[in-house]
Amino acid sequence: MFERLADTFFNWQIMGQYFPKIVEGFFLTIELALAVVVAGIATGLLLAIVRAFRIGVVNFLIVAAVDVLRALPPLVIIIMFYFALPTVGVRMSAFVATWLALALVLAAFAEEIFWAGILAVPRGQWEAARSTGLSFLQTLRFVVLPQAVRITIPPLTNRTIAITKGTALGAVVAVGEILYQAQSAYSFSYNPSPLTLGAIAYLVLFLPVVYLGRWVETRFAWKR
Amino acid sequence: MSHDQAAILEVRGLHKSFGSLEVLKGVDLVVRPRELVFVIGPSGSGKSTLLRCCNRLEEPNAGSIRIEGVDILAPRVDINAVRQRIGMVFQSFNLYPHLNALGNVTLALRKVAGKPREQAEAAAMQALARVGLAEKAKSYPNELSGGQQQRVAIARAIALEPVVMLFDEPTSALDPELVGSVLAVMRELRESGMTMVVVSHEMRFARSAADRVIFMDHGRILEEGPPAQLFNAPDHPRIREFIASIEH
Numbered sequence: 001m002f003e004r005l006a007d008t009f010f011n012w013q014i015m016g017q018y019f020p021k022i023v024e025g026f027f028l029t030i031e032l033a034l035a036v037v038v039a040g041i042a043t044g045l046l047l048a049i050v051r052a053f054r055i056g057v058v059n060f061l062i063v064a065a066v067d068v069l070r071a072l073p074p075l076v077i078i079i080m081f082y083f084a085l086p087t088v089g090v091r092m093s094a095f096v097a098t099w100l101a102l103a104l105v106l107a108a109f110a111e112e113i114f115w116a117g118i119l120a121v122p123r124g125q126w127e128a129a130r131s132t133g134l135s136f137l138q139t140l141r142f143v144v145l146p147q148a149v150r151i152t153i154p155p156l157t158n159r160t161i162a163i164t165k166g167t168a169l170g171a172v173v174a175v176g177e178i179l180y181q182a183q184s185a186y187s188f189s190y191n192p193s194p195l196t197l198g199a200i201a202y203l204v205l206f207l208p209v210v211y212l213g214r215w216v217e218t219r220f221a222w223k224r
Numbered sequence: 225m226s227h228d229q230a231a232i233l234e235v236r237g238l239h240k241s242f243g244s245l246e247v248l249k250g251v252d253l254v255v256r257p258r259e260l261v262f263v264i265g266p267s268g269s270g271k272s273t274l275l276r277c278c279n280r281l282e283e284p285n286a287g288s289i290r291i292e293g294v295d296i297l298a299p300r301v302d303i304n305a306v307r308q309r310i311g312m313v314f315q316s317f318n319l320y321p322h323l324n325a326l327g328n329v330t331l332a333l334r335k336v337a338g339k340p341r342e343q344a345e346a347a348a349m350q351a352l353a354r355v356g357l358a359e360k361a362k363s364y365p366n367e368l369s370g371g372q373q374q375r376v377a378i379a380r381a382i383a384l385e386p387v388v389m390l391f392d393e394p395t396s397a398l399d400p401e402l403v404g405s406v407l408a409v410m411r412e413l414r415e416s417g418m419t420m421v422v423v424s425h426e427m428r429f430a431r432s433a434a435d436r437v438i439f440m441d442h443g444r445i446l447e448e449g450p451p452a453q454l455f456n457a458p459d460h461p462r463i464r465e466f467i468a469s470i471e472h
Contacts, residue, residue: 127281128318128377132332132384133308142331146322 011193018185018194025181026201032099032177033164033205039103041160044110051115052140062111069108075169077101082173098170106163113156117148157213165206178202231290232257232388232419233278238287240273247273248284249443255388255421260414262430262451263423265440266466271423274440275390278421279310292387308336311381315393317373319365325352325376326361329383337384351383352376355409371402375409382413389413391422427471431455439463 047066051059069077081097092100121144129139171180182198233255240248247270255261263271276282278289280296280303289296296306319328329348333339339347352358355375365373374394381389391410395403407429414420414433424430430437431451438448439458447460458464 122318124314124316124318125320128312128314128320128380129331131279131281131307131310131312132380133304133306133336134332135304138335142335143320147320150322 009192009196011191014185014189014191014193015197018181018189018197021181021185022178022194022197022201025176025178025198026205028095028175029167029177029201029205032095032102032167032170032175035099036102036106036164036167037160039099040106040163041110041156043103043107045114047107047111048114048118049140049145051111052118052144053136066108066111069105070112072105074101074105074163074166075172077105078169078173094170094173094175097173098167098175102163102166102169105166106160109159109163110156113152113159114148117152118144120151121147154213154217157216161206161209161213164209165202168202178205230256232259232292233421234288234290234293235274235278236288236290238274238277238289239285240270240277240282241285247443248277248287250287251440251443251445253421253438253445255419257419258417259435260420260422260433262434262437263421263440264425264427264430264437264466264470265446269440270443271440272392275312275392275421275423278390279307279312281312304336308332308384309387311378311384311386311389313374313377313381313389313391313394315396317365317370317377317397319373319376319380321365324362324364325357325368325379328365328376329380332380333383347383348379351379354382354412355379356405369402370398371405374398374406378406378409378413382418388419388421391420391424393423393425395424395426425470427455427467439466 047062051062078098078101081092081101082094085092085097118140125143125147126139129143130136134142167175167177168179170177171183174180178198178201182194182201185194185197186192231254233253235251235253238248238251238253239246249270251270251274253261253274263274265271273282277284280289284297287297291306291310294306295301296303319325320331323331326345326348329351330341330344333344333347334341337344349358349361352361355378357372357375357379360368360372360376363372365376368376378389378394394410395406398406403426407426410420410422410429411433422430422434434451436448437451437454439446439454439460441462447454447458447463454463455467458467
């Protein structure tokens with residue numbers, strides 16, 4: 001019984017054979033994840049800052065776009081980008097389609113989180129800063145955002161981890177990340193051991209991120 | 225329109241409404257150099273709104289406000305430059321919680337006054353020393369008592385060398401035993417010649433420190449005069465009632 005289990009999920013020979021493929025997928029996943037995090041959070045922050053100007057039409061558009069992106073399953077967006085957009089002449093690689101879809105979804109969630117953070121900064125902070133002659137943008141930059149970002153870090157970290165794990169969705173459009181490599185190794189070998197290896201690769205990648213998130217949370221927490 | 229050349233702050237015919245609620249119904253106020261003007265009145269009388277209009281934290285609906293003769297409601301006025309010259313102290317201190325005391329004071333010195341770091345820090349330390357908190361420069365707001373926070377807030381305002389200081393109920397949020405330290409700083413400011421407008425219920429301080437007391441009611445100035453006159457022999461019975469209710 002135990003042997004069969006070991007042979008099914010921990011077949012060393014097969015694991016060794018496909019190890020290089022998984023490593024390849026591992027680094028591609030890191031690349032994709034980093035690109036998603038950087039583009040998503042930067043865009044989200046930028047949108048929240050634009051929203052702080054409270055220009056009616058602009059804010060309506062931001063909220064509408066953000067709501068749509070938050071409501072659609074990321075996989076649907078990936079498939080639309082990769083399979084549907086080419087029919088209207090917009091072509092992108094599977095990697096770019098996955099990156100763009102996930103970055104947009106993260107941007108939408110990040111915008112909402114940053115916006116909530118900006119709103120959570122008391123009005124008195126704005127008034128104190130403006131009363132000393134700081135401009136709207138200076139107040140945002142030096143007084144409001146530093147406080148908003150700190151409030152933001154715990155929910156943003158959790159959301160970022162959740163969306164970054166969505167890089168696995170790239171397997172559907174054959175992006176050679178961890179899951180895709182593990183799955184194709186599985187179908188070649190008829191043995192699930194590569195999937196075990198893939199799972200381990202995800203743990204190696206994301207457990208440190210989870211710990212980092214926890215550390216960042218305590219690091220940025222401060223008493224009011 | 226003619227205006228008082230000697231005035232630091234000159235308010236004429238100020239009107240302010242929030243929606244259909246008219247909070248200021250034509251207020252005139254002239255504050256001359258080195259004067260300490262005390263504004264009292266029941267809550268909702270418009271005293272805080274008057275103060276907040278003076279640096280345009282609230283936009284008046286009508287009237288004029290001049291600081292050293294310059295109309296600050298004029299369309300082309302650089303409000304950020306004007307605000308640098310009007311210090312404001314709030315009831316709830318509003319220190320920046322992510323910056324220490326020194327950082328709170330240096331921010332505007334660096335970003336608005338454009339001083340380089342060293343100069344800004346020297347000026348900030350001077351201001352902190354003036355409020356008796358030089359040794360707390362590295363403390364964060366949450367490590368300071370309410371009285372100390374309010375003194376840092378005063379230092380933040382005076383470091384910019386304003387021509388007038390506005391105090392919006394500066395001691396109302398403080399525990400009674402901490403009020404004295406803030407009033408002592410305000411008294412020192414007054415003695416050094418700072419022009420001040422103070423909205424507050426500290427009647428004893430008003431009696432001993434104010435040049436003039438203004439009583440506001442329902443968005444208008446009901447009466448004004450030296451503290452002795454306004455506190456001891458006001459024309460309006462309404463004022464007598466109010467003062468009796470505050471002083472028990």
